[in-house]
Amino acid sequence: MTSAPVQPQDTPQEVATETLYIQNLNEKIKIDVMKQSLRGLFKSYGEVLDVVAHGNLRMRGQAFVSFASADIAKKAQKEVNRFPLYSKPMQISFARTRSDAVVKQLEAENYEKHKAARLEHKKATRYTNPLKKKFRAKRMAAEMDGAAAAPAPKRPAVQMPDEYLPPNKILFLQNLPESVSKDQLMALFSQYPNLHEVRLIPTKRDIAFVEYMDEASATVAKEALHNYKLDGENKIKITFARK
Structure with a gap:
């Protein structure tokens, strides 16, 4: 499994490294989908x-x-x-240490030494790092409180906003020009691989559904075309469809 570089908190003065440290990502997004989205976003x-x-x-x-x-x-x-990736603005800084992937690519002869040093550092700080100790203490306290607490009353069901729906292979398009045609949408979304189907709603011309063969392909298309001005004026709103 790929290991992340060590990232201490609050760098007083950042030095640019080959690795970016990203915080404030949307925790509701599946890890595989998030990784693919980040790769697609940064590969340019x-x-x-x-x-x-x-x-x-x-x-x-x-x-x-x-x-x-x-x-x-x-x-x-x-x-x-x-x-704002998945509606949350990313906080991006530079990692303090070089990642395994960077060392392996740029300094292959030092990779084993780098890996051994990282593992030794991890072992040495596992029980002494004050941040980790604080984290473990909070987690244990939360678990104890949860075990002792009485069952919480049920909350009324609230429908999740479209922007926070979990990823799937079908996209829901809103704010389309009423003159839009299926061929136009096919041409637009077929720029991205694995397009399966485009479905217009005859009784409501400003919305449509676009289906891909898999969730990852739909995610890439959504990130690329959300807020796209199909008619040069109105921005298309693209979210994942409700299941």
Whole structure:
């Protein structure tokens, strides 16, 4: 399994490295989908060597994206920082240490030494790092409180807003020009691989459904075309369809 570089909190003065440290990611998005979305978003700046993200409690909402050079990472950080990925503005800084992928690509002869040093650091700080100790204490307290608490009363069902629906292979399009045709939408969305079907609603011309062969392909198309001005004026709103 790919390991993330070590990232201490609050760097006093950032130094550009090949790896970006990303925070404030939408935790409702599946890890595989998030990694693919990040790769698709950053590949326009240069080769993406690796994307690291984990679903465990400590690493939730965070990821590392590694490039072949610090210059590429610096340009990507400057232009993408605060970009609202899945409706949450990303907070992007530079990782303090070099990732495994970067060392393996650029300094293969030092890879084993780098890996051994990283594992030793992880072992040495597992029980002494004050941030980790604080995290474990909070988690244990939360578990104890949860075990002791009485069952919470049921809340009334509230429909989740479209923007926060979990990814799937069908996209829901809104705010379409009423003159839009199926052929126009086919031409627009077929730019992205694995398009399966476009469905217009005869009685409501400003909405449509676009289905891809898989969830990942739909995610890439959604990220690329959300807010696209099909008629040069109105922005298309694209969300995942409700299941």
